[in-house]
């Protein structure tokens with residue numbers, strides 16, 4: 001039985017204590033849907049600016065999170081996520097992008113990494129799989145958004161390859177696969193499954209056929225297999241067992257809430273010494 005990497009710290013936030021033990025300046029976690037000010041389907045800690053919630057409510061929610069993390073919003077980076085596999089290296093010059101208005105988000109980018117401190121990398125989620133990357137030897141951190149589209153485009157492997165250009169070997173990379181819709185609640189059809197089955201060296205442990213044109217798909221497992229394929233040792237990979245659809249008191253779920261819902265935020269950043 002593997003340990004759950006995320007521990008709920010407050011009404012609003014789950015954190016990853018095993019990584020904080022490696023470096024106490026490393027801030028890494030995932031939000032819940034609770035403890036914010038948004039109303040109706042966004043009740044209450046909606047952190048996505050792009051889902052037709054009141055902009056001001058989202059900004060208040062983001063400031064609440066910033067206060068708890070003691071990581072001011074001016075130091076955050078937010079991107080426009082488009083279910084592709086583009087990864088951007090960000091620097092202190094990009095800080096503040098997409099934090100208060102969606103229009104100035106980093107465009108068309110589903111993965112972020114940095115080698116610098118005092119930057120909080122953030123992405124928004126409501127079922128898709130958050131992937132967290134950390135190479136303690138090089139003090140490099142990253143985050144990626146892997147729904148089924150990003151997963152079959154191997155955004156996990158893209159991050160490993162981007163880091164290879166930074167001189168980071170796959171066996172130096174620690175990974176956490178975060179809360180996401182799990183196989184208990186994620187049914188897909190042949191259209192999606194054909195992309196999954198086309199992935200080299202991804203095996204049937206990640207899915208189960210339940211009827212004609214219906215499969216249970218384990219996107220966390222697919223990402224796990226893609227990471228090991230990219231050379232990350234299995235012992236470096238921690239997987240959350242939280243299902244965003246099952247845990248309806250804790251999380252928004254795009255599928256469970258039929259598309260009308262808010263967004264959680266995954267985040268990782270180093271504070272300055």
Ligand SMILES: [Zn+2]
Nearest residue numbers: 184185243246
């Ligand atoms: Zn579930």
